[in-house]
Amino acid sequence: MGSLPVQDRKANVLVIGSGGVGTMAAYALEKGGKAEVTAVLRSNFEAVEESGFDIKSIDHGPDPILGWRPTYIRNTIPNVEKEARCSGGVSQPYDFIVVTTKNLADIPPSVASLIAPAVTPGRTSIALLQNGLNIEQPIIKAFPHSPVISGVPYIGAIENPPGTITHVNHDKLVISPFYNENISRERSENAAKELQQAYGLCTSVTCVYESRVEEARWRKLLYNASYNTTAAILGMDTSRMRASEFIIDDLVRPAMKEIQATAHAVSGVNLSDDMIEAIIRADNYKAFFRPSMLQDMVKGKFIELENILGEPLREAERAGVYTPTLKVIYSLLKGLQFKTKESKGLVKVPASGEGLKYGKKWGE
């Protein structure tokens, strides 16, 4: 399979992270007919091995899809070199690795170390279907000769219980190249276009190619840095936030305006006031939508804090943009992430206060 040029065969695609977003990506790629997907499953492996995925999808017809499986499923990240040795040296390099896991820059393992055994240097392109800013930097550093692709997903799909997917908001994926000085722009662009074509062959979803990766990523941050973050702190869906009015006026819109100013100062990207007003009202009001960061918080999971807020804030600081709202939101979320770290044993709070900056009384 690996020897034919990719245009004359199905692309060999590894999808890592098979919750709602990953399963719907695997489904669209297989349905398009130009990709053969291996999905890496974790907590849902047994359920899917036994009876496949059951999917109720807004995009893929009125009837539920029952017992669906991608071409291959597995519960470990493949080690392509080791597995080639075991099968007599026949290598099955992946053309694309599509990463749909959460991007938790402050929590190990890193995305780069997670995917490393599956990457064939110089051959595999790595697509990050994840939120946030500067997510490509550690990947380019770890795999300098691999094309890295940006995927900005707009999709509402939840897995509950394991193996059952409810897909409620249309799948729209914006694909762009992350440029990398070690390889030609043309190679980066071709890899991104190839993936966009394979995904877009599934005509019930929307998958578009945009060459200006910064624009696509800042535009999505308007929503993620404001709505996801405030929803997670307040424990509120976006309809209730809109019903309150003051949460939009005093928090969400000011946070969006700070992203707008930072995007312009850092990347020359113009995000208009009209775009802000449209994004404020983007969710179907009747859906009482809970952004992913709120869902993670409710489940006691880590939140994607650094790429959604930390990085934009660091960029703003470097560019001298004033971001008081985002800074307060960031500090509150850092506090919440600290609590999750403690609950999972990643940080220990010393009972005595010994050795802590604020562990003793002033003057002691």
Ligand SMILES: CC(C)(CO)C(=O)C(=O)O
């Ligand atoms: C825009 C939205 C709501 C869906 O993709 C999202 O990015 C999220 O909830 O994290």
